Amino acid sequence: MGLLIPLLVPMEGYEPPGVQSFDFPPLFPGAPAWVDRYLLQALVAFLLVGIFWLVMARKNKLVPSKGQFVGESAYFFLRDSIGRDMIGHEFRKYLPFLIAVFSFVLVNNLWGIFPLTLLPTASHVGWAYGLAGMVWILYNAIGLRKFGPLGYLKHVTMPPGVPGYMLPIVIPLEFFSNIIVRPITLSLRLFANMLAGHLLVLVFVLGGEYLLVESEPIINKVAGGASLIFSMAIFALEIFVQILQAYIFTVLTAQYISSASSEEH
Amino acid sequence: MTPMEIVGSLGIVGYGLGAIGPGIGVGLIFAAVIQGTARQPEARGAMLSTAFIGFALTEALAIIGIALAFVFGFVGQ
Numbered sequence: 001m002g003l004l005i006p007l008l009v010p011m012e013g014y015e016p017p018g019v020q021s022f023d024f025p026p027l028f029p030g031a032p033a034w035v036d037r038y039l040l041q042a043l044v045a046f047l048l049v050g051i052f053w054l055v056m057a058r059k060n061k062l063v064p065s066k067g068q069f070v071g072e073s074a075y076f077f078l079r080d081s082i083g084r085d086m087i088g089h090e091f092r093k094y095l096p097f098l099i100a101v102f103s104f105v106l107v108n109n110l111w112g113i114f115p116l117t118l119l120p121t122a123s124h125v126g127w128a129y130g131l132a133g134m135v136w137i138l139y140n141a142i143g144l145r146k147f148g149p150l151g152y153l154k155h156v157t158m159p160p161g162v163p164g165y166m167l168p169i170v171i172p173l174e175f176f177s178n179i180i181v182r183p184i185t186l187s188l189r190l191f192a193n194m195l196a197g198h199l200l201v202l203v204f205v206l207g208g209e210y211l212l213v214e215s216e217p218i219i220n221k222v223a224g225g226a227s228l229i230f231s232m233a234i235f236a237l238e239i240f241v242q243i244l245q246a247y248i249f250t251v252l253t254a255q256y257i258s259s260a261s262s263e264e265h
Numbered sequence: 266m267t268p269m270e271i272v273g274s275l276g277i278v279g280y281g282l283g284a285i286g287p288g289i290g291v292g293l294i295f296a297a298v299i300q301g302t303a304r305q306p307e308a309r310g311a312m313l314s315t316a317f318i319g320f321a322l323t324e325a326l327a328i329i330g331i332a333l334a335f336v337f338g339f340v341g342q
Binding site for chain 2: 019081085086181184185188189192196247248251252255
């Protein structure tokens, strides 16, 4: 057993990655604490998304060039599979918002695999709260404008077809789930996926680096090399998760807008 | 000398337990989508968009779990 101990616990001097790995100092000395990498990434993503759609929206021809084809494919994907399927016949009003949300969340998530940044913006919970808060205000405002305050409350809390004696149970549950839980899960879903994915990458890369470079036994070096190679597979999984989370965020936004604005079924 | 000393918070163990249910649920959802696609391939698109909403709702439990693991994990220390 004594020989096994350094194999089981090769951890002296190893700092495991944790929540503290997501704290970054301000960008330059003397800046306020909120001017950090996250803000810079979000601003660059904002510029990229804006420039992309502005370029794609001008000089459209009947026979598309390659660039126009890329933009049109992205637009048709968002319009048909998210806008029209989820919202229904009046989806055109909300399409610009859905496209903006999808592209912004997607670019911000993909910062997690871009070699110069390697940090998804939404892995800081404030950004996820901000995005979900915007969606929350939007769908509640749509519902309030369409049905009025009391009508919207009735629309949200009383699903049609519920017998009267069930209403004392159903009304608080529906209010809780539609008004309170929705923004929380929307933000935490994005945040937790990005945080967990980035932590996974950190564990494989930092642990592999420690085993390969700083620990003695040869078997640890083999394990460290294997871990570093396997971290590439983790990056591939991360690409998939980041695109999927941007898609799910947009689908749920469309779903919330649809359920707040639709007539009684 | 113990071979491994376990330190830290029980919140992580609790999150592991809490992730069992959503794991099974997400598996069931996509198993149903695969079956449905095998039976009727042209209905795949309609099934997938519903499946992603169900997936997101099921996953919400795991997400609340990870948030609570962080919250209560730091309370205990």
